[in-house]
Amino acid sequence: MSEAAPGPLDGGPRMVLGIMRFGTTTSEATAFALLDRWAEAGGRWLDTANCYAYWSSPSGHGGQSEQVLGRWLEANPGVRPQIAIATKVGCEAVPPEKNPAGTEGLAGPVVKQGLRDSLERMHTDYVDLYWAHRDDHVVPQGETVAAFTELVAGGSARRWGYSNAALWRVERARSIAAVSGQATPTALQLRYSYLQPRPFVRDHIHDHRFGWVDDQTLDYVDHNPEVEIWAYTPQMEGAYDRPERPINPAFDHPGSTKRLEALTRVAADLGWSRGQVVLAWMTGAPTPVAPIVGVSSLAQLEAAITATSTPLPAELQQSLDQPW
C-alpha cells in the first residue's frame, strides 16, 4: 500500500477541487478539461460523493460525478498516484421504507457496500479519504467507527473523516476509536467562508444543523493538529462577485458589513476578485482551512489556482483576520 497522500494544504495549489457537479450540470467534456488542467497544475485532491448529484439527475440517484472521474482515470493511465480522491457515503437518497430519514445513513453494511460501489464507479481500488457525509443518530456510533476502521485496515480507504456532524459526535467517534485501537477520523468537512452566518438562523442553507465551521471547530483543530478542516461552498457559489447571485440573508448583519469592506479593499489592492481573496485568506488564516472549490470553467479554475498558490502579504492577511 502506498503512503497516505499529503494534505491539501501541503504544497501545490492549497485547495481541493470539488467535482460535485461533474457529469450532471458540468458536461463530461468540460469535466475532462478541468481535470486535465488540475493535474497539469500539480493539483492533488478531488472531492466527490456517492450521491453526487442526485438532485440534478433524472434518476433521482447520484454516482455521475464518480463515473466521470472513473472514465477520466481510465483515459489517463498513470495519473492515479498523483491524484488523491475523497468520496463520501451516507447521503444517497433511499425510499423511506428503507430508512425513514430518506438517506442511506451510516450502518456498517451501508458504509462498506458504499465504498465498493464508489470504487467500481471510479475504476480504482482505494480512496485517499472516505467521508461519513452526515451524522446518523440511529446507528450506534461504534458500528460506524468499526466499518470505517475495517476499510482503512483493508487498504480500500487510506483514512476517514466526518462531514456535517456536531463536534461532540466527532470527538466521541475519535474516543471510541482511540480506546479500542481503531482508526480515528482525521478530517472534518463543513461549510465555511469569509462571511459568518447569524447564529440560530434556520433556512435552506442550514440543511445540516451542525454543518458549519465555527470558532469551536478552529479551537478543536488547533489542539488536535492531526485533524484537517475542509471547507465546502467557500465562494458561496460565486455570490461574492456576481450581483445576480445575492448573498444569502443569513449573512445579513453588521459583522458582514465590516468583512465585505475589508474584502473589497484587499481585492482592489491585488486586482483579484473577492472570491479569490476569500480562498487565499482561508488557506493563510491563523488556523488554515482547505477550501473545496467548485468550478465549471477553465477561467474559474485558473482563478482559484492563482489564489491558492500565492500567500497573501502579511498585512493584507491580518487586515482580513481582524476586520473590525
Ligand SMILES: NC(=O)c1ccc[n+]([C@@H]2O[C@H](COP(=O)([O-])OP(=O)(O)OC[C@H]3O[C@@H](n4cnc5c(N)ncnc54)[C@H](OP(=O)(O)O)[C@@H]3O)[C@@H](O)[C@H]2O)c1
Ligand atoms: N459535505 C457536504 O455536505 C458538501 C456540500 C456541498 C458541497 N460540498 C463539496 O464542496 C465542493 C464545492 O462546493 P460548491 O460548488 O458549493 O462551492 P463554491 O466554490 O462556493 O461554488 C462553486 C460555484 O461558484 C461559481 N464560481 C466558481 N468560481 C467562480 C469565479 N471565479 N467567479 C464567479 N463564480 C465562480 C461557479 O458557479 P457556476 O458553475 O454557476 O458558474 C461554481 O460552480 C463540491 O464540489 C463538493 O465536493 C460538500
